[in-house]
Amino acid sequence: MYDLKPFLEYVKEVNPGEEKFHQAVKEVFGDIIPYIKDKPEYENAAILERLSEPDRMIRFRVTWQDDDKNIHVNRAWRVQFNNSIGPYKGGLRFHPTVNEDVLKFLGFEQIFKNALTNLPIGGAKGGSDFDPKGKSDDEIFRFCKNLMMELHRYIGDDTDIPAGDIGVGKREISYLFGQYKKLTNRFTGTITGKDIDFGGSLIRTEATGYGLIYFVSNMLEEKNEVLKGKKVLISGSGNVAIYACEKAIELGAKVITLSDSDGMIYDKEGVDEEKLAFVKELKEVRRGRIREYAEEFDCEYREGENPWSVKCDIALPCATENEISDEDAQKLLDNGVKLVAEGANMPCMDKASQLFRKSDIQYAPGKASNAGGVAVSGLEIAQNKIRLQWTAERVDDKLREIMKDIHDQCKNYGTNGEDSIDYVKGANIAGFEKVANAMLAFGPI
Numbered sequence: 486m487y488d489l490k491p492f493l494e495y496v497k498e499v500n501p502g503e504e505k506f507h508q509a510v511k512e513v514f515g516d517i518i519p520y521i522k523d524k525p526e527y528e529n530a531a532i533l534e535r536l537s538e539p540d541r542m543i544r545f546r547v548t549w550q551d552d553d554k555n556i557h558v559n560r561a562w563r564v565q566f567n568n569s570i571g572p573y574k575g576g577l578r579f580h581p582t583v584n585e586d587v588l589k590f591l592g593f594e595q596i597f598k599n600a601l602t603n604l605p606i607g608g609a610k611g612g613s614d615f616d617p618k619g620k621s622d623d624e625i626f627r628f629c630k631n632l633m634m635e636l637h638r639y640i641g642d643d644t645d646i647p648a649g650d651i652g653v654g655k656r657e658i659s660y661l662f663g664q665y666k667k668l669t670n671r672f673t674g675t676i677t678g679k680d681i682d683f684g685g686s687l688i689r690t691e692a693t694g695y696g697l698i699y700f701v702s703n704m705l706e707e708k709n710e711v712l713k714g715k716k717v718l719i720s721g722s723g724n725v726a727i728y729a730c731e732k733a734i735e736l737g738a739k740v741i742t743l744s745d746s747d748g749m750i751y752d753k754e755g756v757d758e759e760k761l762a763f764v765k766e767l768k769e770v771r772r773g774r775i776r777e778y779a780e781e782f783d784c785e786y787r788e789g790e791n792p793w794s795v796k797c798d799i800a801l802p803c804a805t806e807n808e809i810s811d812e813d814a815q816k817l818l819d820n821g822v823k824l825v826a827e828g829a830n831m832p833c834m835d836k837a838s839q840l841f842r843k844s845d846i847q848y849a850p851g852k853a854s855n856a857g858g859v860a861v862s863g864l865e866i867a868q869n870k871i872r873l874q875w876t877a878e879r880v881d882d883k884l885r886e887i888m889k890d891i892h893d894q895c896k897n898y899g900t901n902g903e904d905s906i907d908y909v910k911g912a913n914i915a916g917f918e919k920v921a922n923a924m925l926a927f928g929p930i
Contacts, residue, residue, distance in 0.1 A: 500589070563640070573606075595610055640665075647661075679865070688861055741753060807832065808829065810836075818841075826848075827854055850909045861880060864883055
């Protein structure tokens, strides 16, 4: 019979030094192992060992030239984790912190997140330690072109379908897809997050942020509450944060914080549509710093700080992994937070997550609450297959349906008594069952 402690020791032994990956495995299998204790078919087929080992990891060198003719070398990876329910699917991240540990934890999480959407897509992740910050368009183009020279061998619309992530927006996706098209002489849905003019889906840019707020609304409905009037903390000021903020404002919430790696703004009056338009131009066009918001609208800027010490009703971490420590979590709880939903991937450290789960607040993991992005990526694949583009209204309706279905799966598998839902447990078990049962159906090896 599986036991969590020795299994985690096994994972650490075969994946030494990969602390983020260990954390992700512990978080998922901590719920799965008790659930399958009377289901020996999973252990007999070594399902947990197979799920915690990628199908393959591809590492390669990317050599590129800057505008001053200097040659640079970066590493890049594609982690194809599990394709039991569909082709590999997961974003590409460009950031100096990218390494095998980060990509394995993200790819592992992606397996279960994608399964929760009920779309036929498996789990993968990829990226490079290349830093796009401060680079010219020409430098980023040359890097993307050379990365795709190698990556194109391993991806395809029925094999592995990358998308964007941190550091990879529409510009980078356009460069990558353009090079893929040249190399393969095929115009397919191999990459998602494309521009609307060449196969992208409406609502894709907004999808993760919108989906997060739809999920939060479903959580609040369980308590007979609504977003209107709630004070909301949002971390980050990238794609997820911006569009979570936009949808929250639309539904009547008062968003009072945003942040970036330099610090945070605290706007007691709340972010409105005009202020959000400034943030979009600041971050999506000029790629500036969030302190400029404080200068423009005369609000408080706290250099080097995060939002979690501010009193609120709802906290939405939308920046990066492990951004909420146990001290941050305790501050939120002491200040009366009622709901925490993850917009980023694994933004809560293990102890922070445990604090939230043991409290009486509502707490949703990213594999459930931030699945809107990959959901609309799946819808983009479908539109590419049939050579049609759906209206924004149709895509948005489908996104709402998918997020409601994910919420209901979490409720179904995570209900503890009449009033309590353990969303982490529900998401882990629901995602696991779909993937593990497919693996069983394919045979033991």
